[in-house]
Amino acid sequence: MQKILAEFENSQKELIHVLHCVQAKFGYIPPEAISEISRHLKITESEIYGILTFYAAFSLEPRGKHRVTVCMGTACHVRGGPKVLEEFERRLGIEAGHTTRDKQFTLETVACLGCCAIGPVVVVDDDYHAEATIRKVEPILEKYKKEKKNDQD
Amino acid sequence: MTKIKSFEELKETINQQIKLRNENDKTVLTVSAGTCGRARGSLKVIESLNKIIKEKKLEGKIQVKNTGCHGFCEAEPNIIIHPQNIFYQHVQPEDAESIITETALNNKIIDKLLYSDPVTGQTMPKESDISFYAKQERIVMGDNALIDPTDINDYFAIRGYNSLGTVLKSMNPEDVIETIIASGIRGRGGAGFPTGLKWKFARNAKGDIKYIICNADEGDPGAYMDRSLMEGNPHRVLEGMIIGAYAIGATEGYIYVRMEYPLALKNITIALEQARKLGLLGDAILGSEFNFDIHVFKGAGSFVSGEETSLMASIEGRRAQPRQRPPFPAQSGLWGKPTNINNVETWGNIPIIIEKGSDWFAGIGTESSKGTKIFSLVGKINNTGLVEVPMGITLREIIYDIGGGIPGDKEFKAVQTGGPSGGCIPEEKLDLPVDYESLSEAGSIMGSGGMIVMDEDTCMVDVARYFLQFTKEESCGKCVPCRIGTRQMVEILNRITRGEGKENDIKKLEELAKTIKSGSLCGLGQTSPNPVLTTLRYFRKEYEDHIYNKSCKALVCKDLICYYIEPDKCVGCLLCKKSCPVDAIIGKRKEVHVIDHKLCIKCGACFDVCPPKVRAVSKYTGEKKEKILKKTSAGSVDTGRVDK
Numbered sequence: 001m002q003k004i005l006a007e008f009e010n011s012q013k014e015l016i017h018v019l020h021c022v023q024a025k026f027g028y029i030p031p032e033a034i035s036e037i038s039r040h041l042k043i044t045e046s047e048i049y050g051i052l053t054f055y056a057a058f059s060l061e062p063r064g065k066h067r068v069t070v071c072m073g074t075a076c077h078v079r080g081g082p083k084v085l086e087e088f089e090r091r092l093g094i095e096a097g098h099t100t101r102d103k104q105f106t107l108e109t110v111a112c113l114g115c116c117a118i119g120p121v122v123v124v125d126d127d128y129h130a131e132a133t134i135r136k137v138e139p140i141l142e143k144y145k146k147e148k149k150n151d152q153d
Numbered sequence: 154m155t156k157i158k159s160f161e162e163l164k165e166t167i168n169q170q171i172k173l174r175n176e177n178d179k180t181v182l183t184v185s186a187g188t189c190g191r192a193r194g195s196l197k198v199i200e201s202l203n204k205i206i207k208e209k210k211l212e213g214k215i216q217v218k219n220t221g222c223h224g225f226c227e228a229e230p231n232i233i234i235h236p237q238n239i240f241y242q243h244v245q246p247e248d249a250e251s252i253i254t255e256t257a258l259n260n261k262i263i264d265k266l267l268y269s270d271p272v273t274g275q276t277m278p279k280e281s282d283i284s285f286y287a288k289q290e291r292i293v294m295g296d297n298a299l300i301d302p303t304d305i306n307d308y309f310a311i312r313g314y315n316s317l318g319t320v321l322k323s324m325n326p327e328d329v330i331e332t333i334i335a336s337g338i339r340g341r342g343g344a345g346f347p348t349g350l351k352w353k354f355a356r357n358a359k360g361d362i363k364y365i366i367c368n369a370d371e372g373d374p375g376a377y378m379d380r381s382l383m384e385g386n387p388h389r390v391l392e393g394m395i396i397g398a399y400a401i402g403a404t405e406g407y408i409y410v411r412m413e414y415p416l417a418l419k420n421i422t423i424a425l426e427q428a429r430k431l432g433l434l435g436d437a438i439l440g441s442e443f444n445f446d447i448h449v450f451k452g453a454g455s456f457v458s459g460e461e462t463s464l465m466a467s468i469e470g471r472r473a474q475p476r477q478r479p480p481f482p483a484q485s486g487l488w489g490k491p492t493n494i495n496n497v498e499t500w501g502n503i504p505i506i507i508e509k510g511s512d513w514f515a516g517i518g519t520e521s522s523k524g525t526k527i528f529s530l531v532g533k534i535n536n537t538g539l540v541e542v543p544m545g546i547t548l549r550e551i552i553y554d555i556g557g558g559i560p561g562d563k564e565f566k567a568v569q570t571g572g573p574s575g576g577c578i579p580e581e582k583l584d585l586p587v588d589y590e591s592l593s594e595a596g597s598i599m600g601s602g603g604m605i606v607m608d609e610d611t612c613m614v615d616v617a618r619y620f621l622q623f624t625k626e627e628s629c630g631k632c633v634p635c636r637i638g639t640r641q642m643v644e645i646l647n648r649i650t651r652g653e654g655k656e657n658d659i660k661k662l663e664e665l666a667k668t669i670k671s672g673s674l675c676g677l678g679q680t681s682p683n684p685v686l687t688t689l690r691y692f693r694k695e696y697e698d699h700i701y702n703k704s705c706k707a708l709v710c711k712d713l714i715c716y717y718i719e720p721d722k723c724v725g726c727l728l729c730k731k732s733c734p735v736d737a738i739i740g741k742r743k744e745v746h747v748i749d750h751k752l753c754i755k756c757g758a759c760f761d762v763c764p765p766k767v768r769a770v771s772k773y774t775g776e777k778k779e780k781i782l783k784k785t786s787a788g789s790v791d792t793g794r795v796d797k
Contacts, residue, residue: 117226
């Protein structure tokens with residue numbers, strides 16, 4: 001944490017950059033981090049809390065090992081994006097915005113990824129999956145579940 | 154890389170790169186590798202091409218160029234083979250060998266990789282023959298297909314940074330502003346304010362420090378031209394910004410890129426480093442007295458930060474909430490200093506206006522809207538992609554001549570322009586010329602250029618609900634009418650799509666829309682009711698059908714439809730039964746299958762898997778739906794045959 005903060009000036013203009021770094025390092029913004037950021041940037045914890053909860057990029061809870069993001073853009077919507085999301089919700093047993101109990105998957109939605117030509121789009125971690133359908137949901141999830149098994153072998 | 158210290162040195166660098174390009178006798182394969190291309194596997198294609206070139210020792214003859222998006226997304230991954238200008242679409246890694254041995258080495262065309270026209274079925278070997286490109290005027294986007302966005306030399310080879318050189322050598326800031334005013338260019342981000350005037354205000358504002366900002370927080374769902382420009386030609390955007398900074402007298406600039414665009418962020422950052430190393434950014438640019446540098450700011454996932462005052466709040470490290478204007482950013486912007494903010498596409502036009510002159514630019518387009526505009530043509534359309542057209546072209550030309558019309562035998566219903574602030578334009582308005590004024594007369598806006606085509610299978614009430622749901626989520630919460638009003642509108646629309654609509658719901662929607670429009674501070678709130686207002690204006694009957702007849706003619710709203718397996722068509726193949734996630738389908742092999750409506754969650758899996766030749770699964774709404782449900786619940790589920 002100190003290492004991250006050392007790279008930034010003591011100024012509010014750094015806040016969003018700092019939060020990006022903390023989120024990338026820990027996968028969420030831990031409460032202790034908020035206190036340290038508050039001391040370093042000289043802004044109150046409540047203000048930081050207000051700002052970080054305003055933006056979709058930051059989360060106060062740890063995210064799962066794999067992040068499944070389903071695009072909710074207009075083009076994806078008219079091509080069946082909501083059905084794909086429902087199928088993910090059903091298969092994972094969670095609603096969008098939540099993480100599975102085994103901490104393997106976090107299911108999220110995004111307003112638009114700007115890949116409207118190949119929608120509905122699903123991004124798992126950094127992999128883009130084009131033209132998703134409800135039939136593709138299970139194979140997509142299996143791929144990442146398998147990776148988990150391979151990691152353990 | 155050593156710094157370029159004068160205009161003459163820049164000229165020499167540019168000429169040298171042009172010469173190198175002209176003298177290159179290699180066959181060049183440009184592969185589109187923007188985000189969409191990559192999602193369809195273009196990086197694997199590049200890998201296979203390079204592998205084969207290496208194996209066959211053809212490095213001296215063939216070169217693979219990894220470019221940004223070519224605009225023709227439907228054809229991704231696609232390759233253009235230069236100098237022959239052959240266009241291949243949907244290329245797979247296994248096609249690499251034949252592309253090299255047959256086409257690149259022996260000029261033989263591979264028929265199966267050619268584009269075939271969705272209307273005539275004719276195949277077309279050359280990019281220039283394809284109808285998608287015929288009516289376009291690709292002055293901003295066109296170069297994407299020629300350059301490797303991570304190589305500044307490629308940009309020099311298309312006369313890149315020449316405009317910057319011209320400006321610093323022979324124009325004073327006022328001349329630059331006059332040129333931009335004379336060109337007539339208006340902001341490409343949505344509101345359409347004249348760019349030159351905006352610059353003049355910022356130039357004339359008093360202040361020791363001035364800022365310029367590139368708004369790359371392209372949040373409108375369905376619009377992605379800014380992403381494509383940043384990914385495919387980042388130096389053009391930078392060059393525009395440096396020219397703007399010189400004109401206004403700014404010393405620092407920001408590019409605010411939304412976090413959902415990782416490749417754009419990466420390519421812009423690479424371009425910035427290259428420009429800095431060569432002395433095109435930093436102190437004493439090209440040996441002049443002009444100092445300027447640019448920072449990249451990664452957004453944090455908020456739609457309202459695309460609004461200029463919110464965007465500046467976000468850069469300052471605060472919540473992206475808008476504030477009252479005036480004062481306008483030109484007087485008091487970032488940290489209270491005079492600030493000029495333009496959209497990516499606007500910045501991308503600047504070097505071209507300087508290079509070709511304001512008269513040339515003003516010669517394109519209509520009386521009030523000059524130049525070209527890039528639209529993202531998506532949704533239910535054959536040729537999906539980014540299209541750059543002269544202002545004044547009609548919607549019909551864009552959708553039918555360039556877009557190739559609607560896929561399948563479906564009918565056009567509406568085109569949605571302007572994102573959540575825009576509206577849905579029906580068939581009878583398709584001959585409107587596309588410019589700022591005509592679109593707003595039709596109840597929509599130009600916006601950032603999203604154009605989502607909808608066919609008969611799209612429910613307009615559902616579309617309106619979708620947009621209001623979006624603005625409800627993205628409302629920053631500052632103004633009560635926007636925060637609470639959009640929520641109320643979503644609740645009413647939800648009710649209508651669930652079949653629980655009430656007598657005066659439409660009236661209530663209209664009242665709420667009026668209040669939100671007049672009582673919100675920023676564009677998000679002021680325009681958020683537009684999707685509802687335009688659908689009510691053109692598709693009122695659909696709302697009434699939902700409310701009074703409990704019927705969704707487009708067969709979209711789940712609560713108003715049911716799925717039904719036609720006994721006379723079902724062949725008993727078990728496909729639908731196997732795909733049903735809740736085991737709601739009963740039936741054995743070669744026996745008619747039946748849906749148990751009590752269990753059915755209406756996910757549509759059965760509808761999707763039933764083979765096109767069979768088409769036994771149907772959707773029904775309104776009275777027919779009620780009839781089916783009544784009969785199936787009355788009889789035993791196993792034999793639930795219905796005589797419609």
